[in-house]
Amino acid sequence: MTDNAAIHTEALTKHYGDVKALVDLDLDIRPGEVFGFLGPNGAGKTTMIRTILDEIRPTSGSASILGMDTHLQSVEIREHIGYVPGDLAMYPNLTGRDTLTYFANLRGGVDWSFVDTLAERLGADLTKKVGDLSSGNRQKVGLIQAFMNRPKVLVMDEPSSGLDPLVQREFQTMMREVAADGRTVFLSSHTLSEVQRVADRVGIIRQGHLIAVEGVSELRSKAIRTVNLFFDEPVDGAVFGGLPGVREVSVENHHVTLSFDGQMETLLKVVTEQYSLLDITTQEADLEEIFLTYYEEVRA
Amino acid sequence: MLATVVTKTFLDRWKGVAIGAVSLAVLFFFGMAVYRDIDLSVYTDLPEVLRAVMNIPGDADVGALAYGAIYSTYGALTLASLALSMGSASIAGEERRGTIGLLLGNPKSRTHVLVSKAVNILLLSAVGIGILWLAGIVVPEMLSVDVTGIELGALMVHMFVIAVFHGFLAMAVGAWTGKNSLASGVAAAVMVISLFAVGLLPLIESLESGVKAFPWYYYVGSNPHINGIDWGHLSVLIVGIGLLAAMSVVGVNRRDLRGQTTRVSLVDRLRANPMTQKVVDRLAGSARVSRIWIKTASENQGILIVVSYVMFLMMGLLIGPMYTFIDETLVRLTDAFPEELIAMFGGGDMSTPEGFYQLETFGLMTPIAFMVVTVSIGARALAGEEANRTMGLLLANPIKRSTVVLEKTLAMVVQAAIVAAALFAGVVGGSMIGGLGMSPGRIAAATALGMLLGLVFGALALTLSAATGRTRVAIFGTVGVALALYVANGFLPFAEGLEGLAEFTPFHYYLSSNPLMNGMDWGHAAVLATAFAVLVAIAVTLFDRRDLRQSA
Numbered sequence: 001m002t003d004n005a006a007i008h009t010e011a012l013t014k015h016y017g018d019v020k021a022l023v024d025l026d027l028d029i030r031p032g033e034v035f036g037f038l039g040p041n042g043a044g045k046t047t048m049i050r051t052i053l054d055e056i057r058p059t060s061g062s063a064s065i066l067g068m069d070t071h072l073q074s075v076e077i078r079e080h081i082g083y084v085p086g087d088l089a090m091y092p093n094l095t096g097r098d099t100l101t102y103f104a105n106l107r108g109g110v111d112w113s114f115v116d117t118l119a120e121r122l123g124a125d126l127t128k129k130v131g132d133l134s135s136g137n138r139q140k141v142g143l144i145q146a147f148m149n150r151p152k153v154l155v156m157d158e159p160s161s162g163l164d165p166l167v168q169r170e171f172q173t174m175m176r177e178v179a180a181d182g183r184t185v186f187l188s189s190h191t192l193s194e195v196q197r198v199a200d201r202v203g204i205i206r207q208g209h210l211i212a213v214e215g216v217s218e219l220r221s222k223a224i225r226t227v228n229l230f231f232d233e234p235v236d237g238a239v240f241g242g243l244p245g246v247r248e249v250s251v252e253n254h255h256v257t258l259s260f261d262g263q264m265e266t267l268l269k270v271v272t273e274q275y276s277l278l279d280i281t282t283q284e285a286d287l288e289e290i291f292l293t294y295y296e297e298v299r300a
Numbered sequence: 301m302l303a304t305v306v307t308k309t310f311l312d313r314w315k316g317v318a319i320g321a322v323s324l325a326v327l328f329f330f331g332m333a334v335y336r337d338i339d340l341s342v343y344t345d346l347p348e349v350l351r352a353v354m355n356i357p358g359d360a361d362v363g364a365l366a367y368g369a370i371y372s373t374y375g376a377l378t379l380a381s382l383a384l385s386m387g388s389a390s391i392a393g394e395e396r397r398g399t400i401g402l403l404l405g406n407p408k409s410r411t412h413v414l415v416s417k418a419v420n421i422l423l424l425s426a427v428g429i430g431i432l433w434l435a436g437i438v439v440p441e442m443l444s445v446d447v448t449g450i451e452l453g454a455l456m457v458h459m460f461v462i463a464v465f466h467g468f469l470a471m472a473v474g475a476w477t478g479k480n481s482l483a484s485g486v487a488a489a490v491m492v493i494s495l496f497a498v499g500l501l502p503l504i505e506s507l508e509s510g511v512k513a514f515p516w517y518y519y520v521g522s523n524p525h526i527n528g529i530d531w532g533h534l535s536v537l538i539v540g541i542g543l544l545a546a547m548s549v550v551g552v553n554r555r556d557l558r559g560q561t562t563r564v565s566l567v568d569r570l571r572a573n574p575m576t577q578k579v580v581d582r583l584a585g586s587a588r589v590s591r592i593w594i595k596t597a598s599e600n601q602g603i604l605i606v607v608s609y610v611m612f613l614m615m616g617l618l619i620g621p622m623y624t625f626i627d628e629t630l631v632r633l634t635d636a637f638p639e640e641l642i643a644m645f646g647g648g649d650m651s652t653p654e655g656f657y658q659l660e661t662f663g664l665m666t667p668i669a670f671m672v673v674t675v676s677i678g679a680r681a682l683a684g685e686e687a688n689r690t691m692g693l694l695l696a697n698p699i700k701r702s703t704v705v706l707e708k709t710l711a712m713v714v715q716a717a718i719v720a721a722a723l724f725a726g727v728v729g730g731s732m733i734g735g736l737g738m739s740p741g742r743i744a745a746a747t748a749l750g751m752l753l754g755l756v757f758g759a760l761a762l763t764l765s766a767a768t769g770r771t772r773v774a775i776f777g778t779v780g781v782a783l784a785l786y787v788a789n790g791f792l793p794f795a796e797g798l799e800g801l802a803e804f805t806p807f808h809y810y811l812s813s814n815p816l817m818n819g820m821d822w823g824h825a826a827v828l829a830t831a832f833a834v835l836v837a838i839a840v841t842l843f844d845r846r847d848l849r850q851s852a
Contacts, residue, residue: 046850050692050848050850053692053695053696054695055691055692055695055847055848056847056848057847075698075699075700076698078695078696078697078698078699079698081696082696083692083693083696085689085692085693085696087689088689088693089688089689089690089693090690090693091688091690093599094589098588098589099589101589101590102589102595103693103697105589105590105591106592106694106697106698106699107697107698129568142693145693
């Protein structure tokens with residue numbers, strides 16, 4: 001697997017003093033996929049990214065990108081990488097174009113017509129000083145900087161922050177194009193809707209531990225459903241809590257919402273025995289609920 | 301809220317104040333130790349005018365000299381500088397960082413914020429004074445020097461008031477304009493100009509009373525360390541402080557707050573102008589970002605221009621003709637100065653042009669000039685990019701960490717070479733204008749040794765920057781070490797049994813061979829160059845091993 005993995009980590013661990021920011025992380029990311037790396041703030045997403053980019057060194061374990069060791073061959077690796085750091089900062093006194101020229105020079109050149117295409121697609125103004133740009137417009141310069149060399153692996157830490165919805169959509173299209181081209185996108189995010197739309201697979205990290213890696217479509221087919229039940233009188237939530245397959249219950253007078261992956265028949269039997277059911281709707285759960293479900297399991 | 305802002309600012313700043321005050325205490329210790337051992341008649345025999353400028357009473361004793369010459373001047377300069385940096389940062393600094401909006405998002409008025417910042421200037425100045433006061437009592441005890449008749453408390457009270465005055469002056473300018481650098485610039489200019497005015501104006505009979513227009517006069521004019529507190533003088537300053545505080549309150553409340561913006565420079569205007577756009581774009585845009593070292597050097601060009609200008613014109617060109625104006629008597633007079641004191645300023649025999657240049661230009665100013673440039677690049681080279689969070693982005697490119705360190709070092713060397721060229725041209729020019737006939741080869745030797753010395757300390761700053769990723773540690777650490785080594789190099793040769801230790805300071809390899817008279821000492825140059833190379837190598841190794849810092 002190591003040889004043809006875009007990114008591969010083995011028991012990757014990083015401690016800051018007593019704080020275990022990353023614990024035994026094993027991950028394989030395939031070429032040509034968009035991989036969503038999900039987790040709440042402080043889960044270890046940025047630590048993972050900074051470790052594989054050799055900004056910081058693992059306490060134990062190892063990582064490779066395109067088959068090369070992230071520490072020993074870091075310079076070679078970076079020939080093939082595009083990177084958008086979280087909380088992006090650039091040189092405030094340089095214009096967008098100066099900034100891109102600087103990085104292009106460090107890489108030995110860039111296709112400027114491609115840069116202009118990217119700038120046009122994202123609506124970026126490259127003539128203004130970076131320090132005078134709003135955070136969203138600054139982010140666009142950062143994105144162009146990462147995409148402009150057509151890298152084999154794009155590593156992006158919360159790259160959509162500050163972008164308006166239209167630009168976000170264009171950015172998602174750009175990520176899909178990279179994947180279609182056989183290249184890889186590693187996207188760290190806490191915005192589920194974005195990952196749901198763009199990623200092929202999702203890794204979920206919490207408190208330094210990788211909880212799960214699953215395809216987005218498999219996650220959905222986990223058959224977790226949201227069930228809405230409407231009654232003719234106020235009901236007691238406790239009745240539902242104990243039923244098999246019920247994960248979450250919220251009760252509002254006559255209306256009960258369940259997160260449910262059990263048998264519908266059992267549910268209906270119990271419910272209709274005790275109350276008079278007026279209406280029922282069910283829908284496929286979105287990633288958010290699946291995500292929360294995973295957290296519940298870990299907490300439990 | 302008031303307490304919160306006060307506490308935060310206090311915690312941000314107390315280290316700087318403590319370091320400044322403790323360094324002064326150390327300087328005071330060395331000064332008093334030297335004064336104790338030398339024959340003081342050289343001072344008391346000086347003409348009265350000169351003694352007045354130097355703040356030395358006719359019946360000078362060790363205590364009066366140490367307190368008058370070291371504590372009152374350097375102490376007040378240091379504490380006033382710290383206070384004015386706090387004052388300018390108080391409102392204008394938060395505006396520049398873009399944090400003022402956040403601060404004022406809390407349900408407190410601008411006046412509240414201003415008052416809490418003002419309280420801090422008072423508090424931290426008091427901390428500094430406290431340390432100096434303590435040292436003023438302890439040091440004479442340690443050295444068994446009799447200090448009866450010295451009004452230490454009065455001096456400290458005066459010093460506190462003058463420091464606060466400058467802090468509030470900077471705060472007032474910052475509150476009115478929102479411009480941080482303008483605020484500190486104005487206050488610093490007032491401080492330096494009035495310091496010189498108080499020293500020089502009394503020498504000119506018709507302008508004598510002019511000193512009363514300068515704040516510094518009300519600090520030192522009454523000689524508080526001998527005559528006690530002068531309430532009349534103090535009240536002038538206190539009224540001034542009150543007025544400045546009132547002005548600050550009005551100023552900060554009446555205007556629009558500034559957002560976080562970049563400065564618009566002349567280059568930016570030229571780039572926007574269609575006529576000049578193409579050429580300037582090439583120079584300021586694509587050329588500036590063509591290499592890491594060029595970009596680094598271009599970021600530091602403001603300091604470079606000022607330093608090069610000062611060294612070329614004021615320390616180079618003008619010193620030559622000045623030498624020809626010096627009175628014979630002044631030369632004889634300085635002959636009478638104790639060797640230790642001359643050594644403090646780098647030594648030099650005033651009866652020759654070389655000696656005069658050594659005393660005026662090369663002794664103290666040249667190392668400072670080179671160090672201002674090299675240390676500011678060295679300290680910010682790595683730590684600065686980490687603090688600004690751009691290092692991660694820079695190192696996402698296919699370049700080694702060692703390349704980054706070496707490119708930044710190259711920027712430092714290039715800038716030092718530019719200062720060296722300016723200094724060399726200035727001194728050669730000055731020698732020609734004054735008809736002094738100094739050897740260009742020997743001037744080049746002294747300049748080159750000065751440049752190497754500056755690079756050694758620049759490399760030390762780079763090493764600290766590489767090791768810690770903290771700009772402040774790199775700057776304060778280097779300045780502290782340099783100050784200690786400079787003082788040690790000045791005093792050690794006069795301390796019995798410790799003469800040999802001076803060879804362990806880089807300063808020894810700068811002027812001890814007397815390059816202006818004897819030409820280049822290649823052995824000394826090699827020692828400095830080796831120290832530089834070793835420090836850079838250490839910096840490369842340390843930076844390569846370390847985790848990058850995520851933010852400031």
